[in-house]
Amino acid sequence: MMDMHEVEEKLNFWNFPTEPWHWGSIGNFHFDVNPRTLIVTWLTMLLIALLAVLATRKMDMKKPNGIQVTFEMIYDFIKGLVSDQIADPVKAMGFLSIPLTYFIFILFSNLLGLMPTLSSPTADLNTTVAFSLCTFLLFNYYGIKFRRGKHFKHFLEPYWPFLPINIVEDLSKPVTLSFRLYGNIYAGEVLILVILGLVPPMIDLFGGFVVSVVWLAYSIFVGCIQAFLFTMLSIVYVGQKVSEEH
Amino acid sequence: MELGAGAAIGTALAVGLGALGAGIGDGLVTMGAVQSVARQPEARGTIYTTMFIGIGLIEALPIIGVVIAFILLGKVG
Numbered sequence: 001m002m003d004m005h006e007v008e009e010k011l012n013f014w015n016f017p018t019e020p021w022h023w024g025s026i027g028n029f030h031f032d033v034n035p036r037t038l039i040v041t042w043l044t045m046l047l048i049a050l051l052a053v054l055a056t057r058k059m060d061m062k063k064p065n066g067i068q069v070t071f072e073m074i075y076d077f078i079k080g081l082v083s084d085q086i087a088d089p090v091k092a093m094g095f096l097s098i099p100l101t102y103f104i105f106i107l108f109s110n111l112l113g114l115m116p117t118l119s120s121p122t123a124d125l126n127t128t129v130a131f132s133l134c135t136f137l138l139f140n141y142y143g144i145k146f147r148r149g150k151h152f153k154h155f156l157e158p159y160w161p162f163l164p165i166n167i168v169e170d171l172s173k174p175v176t177l178s179f180r181l182y183g184n185i186y187a188g189e190v191l192i193l194v195i196l197g198l199v200p201p202m203i204d205l206f207g208g209f210v211v212s213v214v215w216l217a218y219s220i221f222v223g224c225i226q227a228f229l230f231t232m233l234s235i236v237y238v239g240q241k242v243s244e245e246h
Numbered sequence: 247m248e249l250g251a252g253a254a255i256g257t258a259l260a261v262g263l264g265a266l267g268a269g270i271g272d273g274l275v276t277m278g279a280v281q282s283v284a285r286q287p288e289a290r291g292t293i294y295t296t297m298f299i300g301i302g303l304i305e306a307l308p309i310i311g312v313v314i315a316f317i318l319l320g321k322v323g
Contacts, residue, residue, distance in 0.1 A: 176306055183309035190316055229302035 004190065007197045013117040037124040044109045044121055078103055081232060085239030091146065095238060098138065102131065103231040106181070110223030113189055114216055123186045125178070132178035135234045139173075143241035151241065173237055177230060184226050188219045253321040260315040264308030271304040 012018070016039060020032040055067040064072065078100045086092040106122060113120030121127045143151035155166045195212040279297040283290055 179310050180302070180306035183306070183313045187309055187312045187316070225298055225302055229299060232299055 004193050004197060007193045011117055011193070011196075034124055034126070036119060037121055037127065040112065040119055041109075041121040041127070043118070044105065044112055047112070048104060048108055074104065075100065078231065082235055085235050086242055088242075091142075091242060095142070095235075098134075099231045099235050102234060103227055106131070106230055107224060107227040110185055110227055111220065113185060114192075114219055114223070119189060120185050122181055123189050125182050128178040128182040129174075131181070131230070132174035135177060135237065136174040138234070139238045139241045142238055146242050173233075177233060181226055181230055184222055188215075188222060191215060192219070250322050253318045257315040257318045257322070260311045260318070264311035268305050268308040272301055275300040275304065 016036040018036065020034050023031040023033055025031060051067060052071070055065075055071045058065065059068060079096060082092050082096050082099060083089070086095065109121040109127075112118055113123055140151075143154075155163055155170075157166075192212055192215060195215055275297060279293050282293050
C-alpha cells in the first residue's frame, strides 16, 4: 500500500515542476502560477490545433473524410443546442463559437488527464474559474447589449423583495459552474492515484492502467458528461438573459 | 479531540452524507426518466439528455464534499 503522494512522485515521468512559481505579490495577493497546468494546457491547445488542421486539409463537401465528419457532427450538435435556447438566428449564430470552443476544449482537457503520466488542465481550480468568469461576463454583456435597461429591472421581478434572491442566484451561477467541473475532474484524478497505490508494482510496470480500467472508463464517461453540462448550462444562462418573453 | 482524529471523522462524514444525498437525488431523477420513457418511447433522446443534465447538476455539491474530504485527508496523522 503506497501513499498518494508517493504515487504522485513516481508518476511524474516528465519531471514537471510541482511547486508553484511565485511571480511577485501586491500586498497580500500573491501571483502564483502552476507550471504543470500551463504545460498541459499548451499541450491540449496543440492537440486541438493539430486535429483541426488534419480535418480541414482536404475539405470536401461531397466526400468528407473521417475527422471532418466528426467535427461537423460536433458543430451540428452544438448548433442544435444553441438554436433550442435562443430563438433569434442572428443572436444565435453570433454566440455559437463560444459554446463550441468550451465543448471541444473541456472535452479534450478532461480526457487528456486519463493518459498515464499527464494531468488535466481542468483539474486546477484556476482554469475552471477562468471559464466560468468568461460565462459570467458573457451573459451580463449579452443582457445589457440586447435588452438595455430591462436587464437590471429583472432583479426586481416579480416583486421587489426578491432582490437578494435574484442577486444570489446570479452570483451562484459562476461559482457552481467552476466548482462542479473542478470537483469532478480533480476527484477522478485523485482516485486514479489511490487505486494505483493499492498494488505497488503496477506503477513501475505499466504506468498503471491495468487494474484501474473500470475507474478510467467511468472517468471517460464523467469527462464527456461534464463537458456537455458546462456548455449546456452556459447556453441556458445566456438564453435566459436574452429571451424576449416574460 | 486531536486534529487528526477530527479530520478523519470529518472526511468520512463529508463523503458519506454527500453520497447519501446524491444517491437519493439521482434515484428520483432516473425514476422520472424511466417512467417518461415508458409512457412515450419516441421522446427517448430528449429525456436522456434532460436526465444527464439533471444528474450533472445534482452531483455538483457532493463532489465538492469529496474534494473537501481530500483536503482533510492530508491533515490526518
